[in-house]
Amino acid sequence: MEQNQxxxxxxxxxxxxxxxxxxxxxxxxxxxxxxxLVGIFDRxxxxxxxxxxxxxxxxxxxxxxxxxxxxxxxxxxxTDKILFQARFERDFPEIFSEYSFRLRxxxxxxxxxxxxxxxxxxxxxYVGRRRFIAxxxxxRKVFYDTRSRRH
Amino acid sequence: xxxxxxxxxxxxxxxxxxSETKKSITFSIDIEPESFEIQQATxxxxxxxxxxxxxxxxxxxxxxxxxxxxxxxxAKCGVFEEFGYGDDPMTSVIDLQQTLAELYWTLKExxxxxxxxxxxxxxxxxxxxxxx
Numbered sequence: 001m002e003q004n005q006x007x008x009x010x011x012x013x014x015x016x017x018x019x020x021x022x023x024x025x026x027x028x029x030x031x032x033x034x035x036x037l038v039g040i041f042d043r044x045x046x047x048x049x050x051x052x053x054x055x056x057x058x059x060x061x062x063x064x065x066x067x068x069x070x071x072x073x074x075x076x077x078x079t080d081k082i083l084f085q086a087r088f089e090r091d092f093p094e095i096f097s098e099y100s101f102r103l104r105x106x107x108x109x110x111x112x113x114x115x116x117x118x119x120x121x122x123x124x125x126y127v128g129r130r131r132f133i134a135x136x137x138x139x140r141k142v143f144y145d146t147r148s149r150r151h
Numbered sequence: 152x153x154x155x156x157x158x159x160x161x162x163x164x165x166x167x168x169x170s171e172t173k174k175s176i177t178f179s180i181d182i183e184p185e186s187f188e189i190q191q192a193t194x195x196x197x198x199x200x201x202x203x204x205x206x207x208x209x210x211x212x213x214x215x216x217x218x219x220x221x222x223x224x225x226a227k228c229g230v231f232e233e234f235g236y237g238d239d240p241m242t243s244v245i246d247l248q249q250t251l252a253e254l255y256w257t258l259k260e261x262x263x264x265x266x267x268x269x270x271x272x273x274x275x276x277x278x279x280x281x282x283x
Contacts, residue, residue, distance in 0.1 A: 014200035014209050016283075063208055075192040077239050082190040117241065119192070125200040125212045129241050 016063040017128040018098055020120065026058045026102040035060075035100050044110060047137045052107035057118055057130070058100070065095035068122050074108065077115035077131070084109070110134045193217055193240040203245060204252035208281045213251075215244060230279075231272060255280055 024039030037058055044053055057072070069089045073082045084105070092099060110116065117131040198212035216227045217240050226235040226243040233254060235247025258265065258273040265273060 014212060016205075016208055017201055018205075073192055080192045080240065082192045085190075115239075119241065122200060125198045126215075126244070127200050128203075 012066050012068070012123065013063050013095065014125065015061045015068070015122045015127050017120070018060040018062050020059040020118075020128050020130040021057075022118075022130055022132055023056050023058060024054075026056045028100075028102070035102075042132050044132060044134045045137050046110070046134070049113060049134070049136065050109065050111040052109055055105070055108055057103040057105070059120060059128075059130075060098055060100045061122075061127075062098045063095065064092040064099065064122075067091050069124075071121040072103070073119040073121070074105075075117050075119055076111065077117060083111075083116075199244065199248065201248065202252045202255075202280070203248040204255075206283055207252055207255060208283055209279060210281050211279055213279065215247065217243065230275065 021037060021040050023037040023041065025037075027036045027038065028034070029036070035058070037056075041055075044051075067089065068091075070087065072086045074084045075082055086103070086105075090099075113134050113136045115131055115133055117129045119129045120127040194217075196214065196216050198214050200209055200212050202209060213228055213230065216229065218225045218227065222238065224237050224240045224243040226237070226240070226247040228234075228247055228251060231251060231254065233247060233250050235243045235245065235250055237243035237246050254272075255276050258269060258276060261269075262273055
């Protein structure tokens, strides 16, 4: 409630989440400001766990103006535990623009197969999430069943 | 033209992060030192800022309470007496967001045929929700 009151006093708008994606790489073309996302995924497959995974977190916001404090929680869904957390703040000068963010954590820990998600919060309010699934790679017999291919 | 906000870099290594920050020209991100201790991710009560319908914008945050019944999570929005259900907390929140958006469009369509209770809900929805 206190945060709501402060937002009202500051005349802050609530962010609208235009996109929230995980990918291998996000490239910004400096001349145009356009973003290109390479290798968008929602699944990580590995032979063994735990692993540390490289990834880029991309999100795009609209309906923002003024100063915002952001928080991203990286959460293991099964345990509902935060595996890491990042905070940052930013000023937005123009409400009619959309703003892109590219986050590159050096490593994203994946302790076991299961569901994981990044949760975005702005000024203490929940904005949205992006989930991915970590799977253990099955044996070759399962993935490449030669009998079913032949027949 | 959309302003270039640049990359955000962060790391669980606080010392390494600080050196990265010096190089950064756009953003600084602080990693909470206590974040490496295990924390419960979903608070029992919090506020949401969107309804997951790109035609609708919330003008003020909505308070949500999370409860668990056996294997099902329930997200409650007391103001509108609406609920969302899911296998995990944030899935129940998504269900609640979609339910509220559906409620908005349904009541908008039926606004001339609503009883007193639903008129009150519709009026409250209009105070909170703005069409883009």
